[in-house]
Amino acid sequence: MSASTSKFAGNHILSVNQFNRDAIEYIFHIANQMQPYAQRQKRTEVLRGAILGNLFFEPSTRTRVSFGTAFNLLGGEVRETVGMSNSALAKGESLYDTARVLSGYSDIIAMRHPQAGSVAEFAAGSRVPVLNGGDGANEHPTQALLDLYTIEKECHAHGSSIDGLNIAMIGDLKYGRTVHSLCKLLSLYKNVHFTLISPTELAMPESILTAITNGGHQLTVTDQLSGSLDADICYQTRIQEERFTSQSEADKFRGKFRLDQQIYTKHFQSKTVIMHPLPRDSRAEANELDNDLNQHPNLAIFRQTDNGVLVRMALFALSLGVENLLQQHEKPVLWHTPKSTL
Ligand code: CP
Numbered sequence: 001m002s003a004s005t006s007k008f009a010g011n012h013i014l015s016v017n018q019f020n021r022d023a024i025e026y027i028f029h030i031a032n033q034m035q036p037y038a039q040r041q042k043r044t045e046v047l048r049g050a051i052l053g054n055l056f057f058e059p060s061t062r063t064r065v066s067f068g069t070a071f072n073l074l075g076g077e078v079r080e081t082v083g084m085s086n087s088a089l090a091k092g093e094s095l096y097d098t099a100r101v102l103s104g105y106s107d108i109i110a111m112r113h114p115q116a117g118s119v120a121e122f123a124a125g126s127r128v129p130v131l132n133g134g135d136g137a138n139e140h141p142t143q144a145l146l147d148l149y150t151i152e153k154e155c156h157a158h159g160s161s162i163d164g165l166n167i168a169m170i171g172d173l174k175y176g177r178t179v180h181s182l183c184k185l186l187s188l189y190k191n192v193h194f195t196l197i198s199p200t201e202l203a204m205p206e207s208i209l210t211a212i213t214n215g216g217h218q219l220t221v222t223d224q225l226s227g228s229l230d231a232d233i234c235y236q237t238r239i240q241e242e243r244f245t246s247q248s249e250a251d252k253f254r255g256k257f258r259l260d261q262q263i264y265t266k267h268f269q270s271k272t273v274i275m276h277p278l279p280r281d282s283r284a285e286a287n288e289l290d291n292d293l294n295q296h297p298n299l300a301i302f303r304q305t306d307n308g309v310l311v312r313m314a315l316f317a318l319s320l321g322v323e324n325l326l327q328q329h330e331k332p333v334l335w336h337t338p339k340s341t342l
Contacts (some may be wrong), residue, residue: 009321012130016141016181021188028149030323031307037073037326038309040337045075046322046329053106056133057089057113058242062278062305063133063143064293066264067110070312074322075329079106100124104232108319129319137175137243143277144181147309150304151233154273168229169267170197171288173204175244178277180257181235183208187215195220195229199253200240202239210212225257229267234259236276236289254281260290263334269289274299 019027022070028284036042046209052071054072056064068078081087081102089098095118102109111119116136123130136139148162155161165184169179173196183204186192194212196204199221241250259274274333278301280289293299 002039002148006322008318010129011319012120012126012132013141013315013319014120014123014130014132015139016144016161016184018119019145019185019188024145024148024185024188025146027311027314027318028152030209030317031149033312033323033326034073034310034317035260038313038336040333043333044073044326044329045331046325047071047074047316047320048329050074050107050320051105052076052078052316053102053109054078055087055102055109055111055113055144056080056082057084057111058134060112060133062308063110063112063140066305066308067131067142067312070309071108071316073313074311074326076107076316076318092140094125096125098122099130100127103127108316121272123167131315134177136298137177137180137240139181140177140277141181142312142315143308144185145315146304146308147178147182147235147275147277148185149274149311150275150300150307151273151327153303153307154239154300155232158232158271158273162186162192162193165189165233166193166195166229166231167233168195168197168231169204169237169257170225172202172239172253173237174202174235176277179235180205180208182246183234184211187217191217193218193220194233195231197221197225197257199223199256200268202253225263225267227267228269229272230271233273234264234268236274236280238276238279238288239286240282251282251285254286254293258287259291259293260287261292261296264293264296270298272298275300275304276301278305286340 071078099122110133111133112133114136116138118134119132119135173179239253244250276289
């Protein structure tokens with residue numbers, strides 16, 4: 001996909017493989033323009049009358065609600081289907097038939113499903129653009145875009161850039177789809193140093209390692225968090241228990257890589273930004289990202305979630321070809337919502 005030819009409109013967003021650097025920069029340029037609307041300084045009704053089909057066949061808080069919020073903020077309406085049991089998929093209907101039907105009721109569809117490749121299969125039957133909100137352990141392209149957008153902003157705040165970035169990824173790198181998509185996007189940049197820390201059984205898939213090395217980047221793979229890491233970003237992940245064959249299998253790895261203030265101080269530098277796609281597993285046996293880091297200025301997890309709305313607004317505007325019409329459809333904001341600085 002090339003920004004110069006503006007081939008976003010009408011296209012599905014299924015994988016980060018479809019983006020090059022120009023396209024990413026264009027998405028981020030449009031995401032920046034969404035700030036005043038997301039912060040309720042202004043309102044736009046550019047998508048008034050449009051309908052988002054928001055189909056989540058696997059649990060989600062952030063992705064589902066931020067897709068819906070992003071669409072509402074552009075003036076559109078949202079129709080939700082949550083859970084396989086609330087859909088005719090539970091009666092044996094195919095993804096193709098479901099897509100053929102629901103695309104007749106919607107202008108655009110966002111979808112999450114537990115099977116790798118399922119969103120692409122669904123998209124083949126859809127007459128409207130489909131955005132992948134996560135397909136099994138495969139990909140989570142919109143999360144990767146919001147993560148990259150956050151990394152760019154954090155780097156900018158620290159006087160650095162994504163080119164030359166040093167990133168440590170920790171935890172379940174086998175099943176964690178967000179790190180798969182993020183590694184592919186980062187591989188489009190220059191001289192990135194990836195340090196991948198996971199139990200051997202949960203190591204990053206070979207195909208992703210190949211994408212990193214083919215891009216000429218520096219790669220360190222280890223099963224230990226040890227020594228002092230010169231990382232700009234520490235990207236912590238959750239053990240993806242829903243992908244394991246049994247709870248006891250997942251339990252073997254739970255709590256293996258915790259991050260709290262003491263561990264952070266021991267292994268990272270004062271510049272290191274802490275990221276996590278969320279949800280973080282805060283149960284005592286896991287505690288993968290401790291609450292004692294909640295007030296740390298380098299904790300970017302809630303900046304990530306806020307940025308998710310901007311990036312998803314940009315993707316909707318681009319997919320529906322209205323990215324240059326936002327201002328023409330502005331309306332005044334008639335209410336005031338005081339927000340605390342928590
Ligand atoms: N990051 C993410 O995908 O969160 P949800 O599972 O809550 O959507």
